[in-house]
Amino acid sequence: MLAAYAAQLVPDAPLDGLVVGERPAPEARENWSVVEVRAASLNHHDLWALRGVGLRAEQTPMILGTDAAGVAPDGTEVVVHGVIGADGHGVGPREPRSLLSERYPGTLAQYVSVPTANLLPKPAALTFAEAACLPTAYLTAYRMLFSVARLTPGQSVLVQGAGGGVATAAIVLGAAAGLEVTVTSRSGAKRERALALGAAHAVETGARVPARVDAVVESVGQATWAHSVRSVKPGGTIAVCGATSGDAPSAELTRVFFQEISVRGVTMGTRAELAALLAFCARTGVRPVIDSERPLAQTAQALARMAAGEQTGKLVIVP
Structure with missing residues (x-):
């Protein structure tokens, strides 16, 4: 599958370590679901990871991304809660708390594997791009x-x-x-x-x-x-x-x-808070501000825009 990943860590030139290329697709396993990613969004966390903050060289190559909305194996449209190890989400009682792309491959790919309990129904009122901006x-x-x-x-x-x-x-x-x-x-x-x-x-x-x-x-x-x-x-x-x-x-x-x-x-929030946020947006008509939408192949250009502080709102990647 196509993915944007940290091939190496370059603290002074983080985008030099980014590659968009083929990576193995995730396989199904107990208590986890493989989601077909319809939209993902970028965060400063992605740039920090490329600099080696929260990610070690021995963990590369690592697919980046913490946010996604897509389709679950049963066809349900879902939003991914990117915090792993919180609330016992199918990863064992001793699992340390982390975000997708820190211990487990992230969302900047055609598919992502997450604990099934990390999936929330996507409100029909929100597009995939809008929903992917929220987590x-x-x-x-x-x-x-x-x-x-x-x-x-x-x-x-x-x-x-x-x-x-x-x-x-x-x-x-x-x-x-x-x-x-x-x-x-x-x-x-x-x-x-x-x-x-x-x-x-x-x-x-x-x-x-x-x-x-x-x-x-x-x-x-x-x-x-x-x-x-x-x-x-x-x-x-x-x-x-x-x-x-x-x-x-x-x-x-x-x-x-x-x-x-x-x-x-504050680092992100709980699954319950994400559910409340999704309901808040669906019921009030509030929508996330999107700076631009780009294909996965243009992840480097989108991250460069973020690094320069040129964006207003979220940068969305559409695999």
Whole structure:
């Protein structure tokens, strides 16, 4: 089968280690299902894997990708929950928690094998491409906003770095849920796009926000961390799901403890949260923002677009 995989790990030039070529198709086994992938989407996790973060040289070649929607062996249209080892999903009680493409081959292929319990019915209202955008970025944003920060309609949130997958998801989901969303970006075009998606305010990176917020969605790291700490209300929450600009140079601990700010890490979400997210999208008409759809052969070009920070929304790969 055709797949996009890490043939080698090249920390300084990650795309040099990417190959789109033939790999063995997965075989059926007990408690697992082989899904025909109709759409997958890219995440920064794929670039980090090519750099060797979370993936070791001896694990290559490794098929990349954590998100997918497709067709199960019985013909059911499904969405793949990419967290393996959570909730005892058919992999044994001692299975360490991981994401697809870390211990098991990922979704950037014509077929992917996952624990059967990781499959959720795809709502008929969602296309395969739309559904494939949800299990990582949108699920992470959903968990950050509603499970971790526990935001409710009328409250406020700051989303750092408009344009990326999680940031765009947080804008769309937050606006749909009645939150006052403020976004940051160095790009005027991305700020305008965020406003069009439902954000109430859009400011340059590091600029003063209109008012301190109840929570911050932080995925940028070093470039925005100090701004996040200074922008959240006393007793507020900073939910952290990544550090695309690198780790924060200073933790701002004095401000964190003095203002009793909660800092919570988030990696994707549970199967139940994904089911809730799918229902939320189906019932409200909210749809993930898609930057572009490309064939599997153009995975390198799509990852290059992500690495350059040029996308607004999700990059979808259609095998």
